[in-house]
Amino acid sequence: MKRLLGATALLLALTACTADDPEPVAALDCEPGRFTDVPEAALGDYTYTAAFQCPEADALLPTVIVLHGMPSNGEMVRASSNMDTLAEEAGFLAVYPSNPANEWDALADGEDAAFLADLIDELVAERGADPERIYLTGFSNGGDMTLAAAVGLGDRLAGAAAVVPAGTHDTLAQVEGLETPIPLAAFVGVSDPRTEGQAVLEAWRAKAACAAPEQTSGGDFERSSWTCADDVPMVEYQVDGGHVWFGAPGAPDALWASSAIWDFFTALE
Structure with missing residues (x-):
């Protein structure tokens, strides 16, 4: 009889956790409010490091994965990128993966895209990342x-930003396979000698059916914004500079790419 009762209790416990129930939030090993x-x-x-502002209770963290x-x-x-500065101020999870080859294959469905999918799964399961952000x-x-990855993993990403994309490997062909665009911000150096990335961004806009842009000037940069298919936004900054991650904290007179990226992402919420 005891065995029957025990089996019944186990069955009830298992059936209580149905596929429709939300996954439990991983308990973060940190002190609330501490970076x-x-x-x-x-x-x-692969390896990765990360940093975050420890949230109160079980709050989920918006997450920015930064690729070298x-x-x-x-x-x-x-x-x-100095993305840690923003992560501390704004309260998001900043993640920095390292590829063992010290470069990415730039394929929509290659080994590196598979790693990024696994990384997202791990961040959601163990690091408190919000799967919707x-x-x-x-x-x-x-x-x-x-x-x-925005082509191959678009359903896992709420938005993307490319800083001086260089058109390495076969990126242009990957973008030609774009079917469902996601929000995208891009940064181009006007004196960047690596111009192949600009052709990739043009192909993105063509595949995403972006309308005519609206343009504004910010002194050291020109900003163009498009509304693409399904009202998906795209912005591009043409920056007075070369092949670099633009700007830094405490430089208000110049564009800081990290801050512009975070502003773009938060405007999507």
């Missing part, structure tokens, strides 16, 4: 990977 650094973690052959260029790694783009950005080759 917290996540030590390097491995995910397959080539040859480079997550810590280098972490330093150049996962954003992806990257520099140079990382910007190319961002554009390719």
